[in-house]
Amino acid sequence: MNPLRQEYPRPQMVRKHWQNLNGTWDFEYDFSKSGKERNLQKEPNFPHKIQVPFCPESELSGINNKDFLNAVWYRKTFTIPSDRKNGCLIINFEAVDYYCEVWVNGEYIGSHKGGYTPFSFDITSFVSEGENTLTVYAEDDTRTGTQPSGKQCSEYNSTGCFYTRVTGIWQTVWLEYVPKNYIKAFKIVPDVDNCKVHLDLSLSGKCSRKKLNVTAKYDNRIVGDTSIKVTGSSAKLSIDLSELHLWQPLDAKLYDLELQLEGDNQLDTVNSYFGMRKVEIGDKAILINGKKIFQRLVLDQGFYPDGIYTAPSDEALKKDIELSVALGFNGARLHEKVFERRFLYWADKMGYLVWGEYGNWGIDHTKASSLHTYLPEWIEAVERDYNSPALIGWCPFNETWDLHGHQQYDDILRNIYHVTKKMDSTRPVIDTSGNFHVVTDIYDLHNYKQDVELFAKDFEPMANGGEVFESFPDRQKYDGQPYFISEYGGIWWNSNDESGWGYGDRPESIEEFVNRYVGLTEVLIKNPSICALCYTQLYDVEQEQNGLYFYDRTNKFDDEVMAKLRVVMEQKAAIED
CATH class of the missing domain: 2.60.40.10 (Immunoglobulins)
Structure with missing residues (x-):
């Protein structure tokens, strides 16, 4: 079997000498988390095989086990050529969900916490010329309330806007040969x-x-x-x-x-x-290179039918951007997940605007102690993607709803905002998308009203220079920032399946779908006080059937309908010069 995902994983920092470790690995379950006591880190054989970098819940992994996997083990042998032993050898993990420990030739190397960001270890002193053994242990539990897990479902079955879980290695593992300096x-x-x-x-x-x-x-x-x-x-x-x-x-x-x-x-x-690109806050607008650019964004969840969190190929990452642009969008919210670096590479090459988010759902943002977990993970995400010209803003939290009768702990959002601005003064930061704002450069709201007339009434005063629409006036206050409807639409449509989930009432026909899509979108594009929109969503994800494409990325509509969707999205916005 030819291993998938063999492309270079870090396009903004490329070296000539490297080795991709994706492919067939040994694999073992550890439901009781007793593996270390049983010395599995020194076990020469595991009974199962898995295709890395695909998580064991996915079809492409060859495991396809969608139950709760509390802990798992991996084992891989690799060979070091004789001409590569003079410098340093770095082992790189692009992402492992959630907590990870690593051994080389039975010797403990180190650990990492956080399911979305890369980490590395210098293993020079632990390897020898010829064959070596790499062992990886990963723990993951989306039900604790103490780890960010994004849209991974904490129930056995996927439900609503929560989807199949991801455990362990889900991005490329690779070796890098570097000089001593x-x-x-x-x-x-x-x-x-x-x-x-x-x-x-x-x-x-x-x-x-x-x-x-x-x-x-x-x-x-x-x-x-x-x-x-x-x-x-x-x-x-x-x-x-x-x-x-x-x-x-x-x-x-x-x-x-x-x-x-x-x-x-x-x-x-x-x-x-x-x-060469700069982002600034202007009068009611976000400026890119000094020009008002209306951001026509789409919500991208970063899920795939066969790989779940992991795209089956580099071409699939590029294709998602092409599908978005084909419908008139110029960018996306990369939603509740830190996407692969290869996705940002294609966004950079194609001029595709993206907002950097984190998978904050799953962590209890009502507790001050969550800052201890969240802050270091978020810092790693900002550091990783800072150099991307496509990334034009940060949004560390999404919809920080009250949990168990407790409100969000505002200082968590405030501290994350200020740390982000300290790390990156060149981009705007949204503290929490949708609600409840504490300190933010962009004022964004979510509005899923499906009736076009009622939707229009919310924003009509703004169009005439009046008060802005506010979802939660008792919990947040608009202070003159650029105004962004960062989630709307979510129109539930799948003519092949009426058992799914979406926002509001399903349209009775494709014509009704088009009229609703056009009407909602024009309300926002034609309003001179709105700087950006984000439609939910690019494609269906499992039971959530409000995408503009099916989950497998095939067209939901014929060419004539797709053209109508594109035309309304591409029309000149009121805020644009």
Whole structure:
């Protein structure tokens, strides 16, 4: 069986020498979480086989067990060539849900908590030339109220807007061969106004007095370069660009970037890219490169019928963006999940606007103690995706409803907002999408009214310069920010199945569906006080049947209907110049 998902998993920091570990692994259940007591970390064989990086709940994993899996084990042998033992060997996990421990050749390497973000270990001193063994243990329980799990269902069967669970490894596992002194990470800060790009780098090893060379290219032409001497484990530099090409929505102009750290007859070379793009808050609008851009977004859940959280291929990630653009959208809320880095790569290349979210559902946001769990996980997500030009805003929480009679603990949202702004001053931050706002750069609401006339009445005063519509006036207060309807629609339609779930009453016909979709959308696009919309949703997910495509990404409607949906979404918005 040819292993799936063999593409390079980290497109913004590419090295030549690496090894993909996706494919067939040994696998074992650990329902009682007793495996470590039974020394499974040193067990030479597990009885089952699984296809990594697909979770055991998925069909593509070969396991397809959708029950609650409290803990699982993985085992994989890998070979180190003789010419790769001179530098450092890094093991990279793109994502493991939720808590993970790792052993190499029976020796404990380390652990990680958080189901959405990558982590790495230097395993140089634990391996030898030839065959080695990697063992991974993962714990996961969506019912605790102490771990963010997004749209994963805490009941046995999927229900409403909650879907099949994901346990263990669900993104690529890979080895990376680097010199003893190497570039560990870097932050790219485009400076459109001054035609510069700034870099803030983190280095590993003994890097003092090493030389760092950085070259920027556009269309294979050198448009800027610089060299500096490194004095420690970090470095900052700026590059003057001789040509300015702006990264625009649906018109992505990207620069190539090469970074080289040289010294002691070693050379670490990393290839990357960046986009010259700035985001600002304007009068009732979000500005991209100084221009009012109405954000025509769609809700993307990031679920797949055969891989659940994991796309079956890199092409499937790209296709979801193509399907969205085909209906007139220019971006998406990446909803209740941190999407794969490869998805953001395609968004960067295609000029597709995205909002970075986290799978906050599952954690009890009414308890102050949840900050201890949530903050470090969110920080990792912001650090991972900072360099993406497609990412134009952050939204750490979604719909922080009251739980068990307790209101959200406002200081959690306030602290997360301020930390996010401290980490990234270049993008707007929404504290919690839909409700209940504490401190936010963008004022967003969710409105799922299905009657077009009633929906229009909510926003009619705003269109004439009057008061804004407010869902919860006793719990939040509008303060003049750009106004965003970040969830609406959700029109329930699936002519092949009437047993599913959606918002409001099902239309009686396709004609009624189209009229409702057009009417709701035009209310928002034609309102000069609304800067963005987000339609729920791009495709059906399991029993939730309010997508514009079926779950398998095939068309729900014929070409004529799809054209009507596109036309209304692409019309010029009142707020646009």
